[in-house]
Amino acid sequence: MTVVSVSMPESLLERLDEFAEEHGYTGRSEVVREASRNLLGEFEERDLEGRELMGVVTVVFDHDTSSAEERMIQVRHEHEDVVVSNVHNHVGDHYCMELFVLEGGLEEISAFVRKVRATDVLSVDYSVIPVDEFEAGLAESS
Template identity: 45%
Template sequence: MPIVSSSMPERLRDDLDTFAEEHGYTGRSEVIREACESLLDEYRETDYEGQRVLATVTAVFGYDEPEIERRMMDIRHEFDASIRSNSHNCLEDNAGCVEMFVLEAAYEDALRFIGTVRGADESVSVEYTMVPADVMSAEIGQQ
């Protein structure tokens, strides 16, 4: 198997080693392989391919990080046509910031948006949900 090296903050490396030990992995390589497979599977063809989707995207990052906040603003402008709602909130005691987005977009554009937010900074944690937009239209029509 080829060897691939990766750079990461010490905290992440330490967390990775702890996770591997606590969950019975043979080492960090096994965890990284599984995480990479999971991420790549996420972007492979799905039932949403070619459809419009509604997505909620939550990004969490450190408090008072002007570069990340500036990058989030740039992303908002870049994807303005797809963003239906956006909010920025600071966590209690300035423990961090939460940027939330609601998108209505083609599935491929939503994935591109999520990848762009993930790429804003290595410290940004991103979670999302996605549903086909036509599901919402069908539910509204039934009422």
């Protein structure tokens, strides 16, 4: 197996080690391998290709030590075609949360999430659902 060197803040490394211990992993390499597989597979769901999707992306960052707020504005403008709504909230004394509501295809939403993840943020969480499944659920309940 190839050995790879990765740079990360000490606080993230500590969390990684704690996670490995708490969840029975043999070490941080096993956690990183699994996380990498999951990340790479996220948008490879074939059943989402060619369908109109709606999604929610939540981003948390430290506004005192990060230029993430400016970058979030840039990413939003670069992806105006999929960003339906955006809300900015202050959380605690030092954190901001951005909530993006998206609508578009898999490629467009994937590109948006990739750009957000490439920014200096603490957390990125998202979910997507095909619009036609949502519409079908509404029709059934009528």
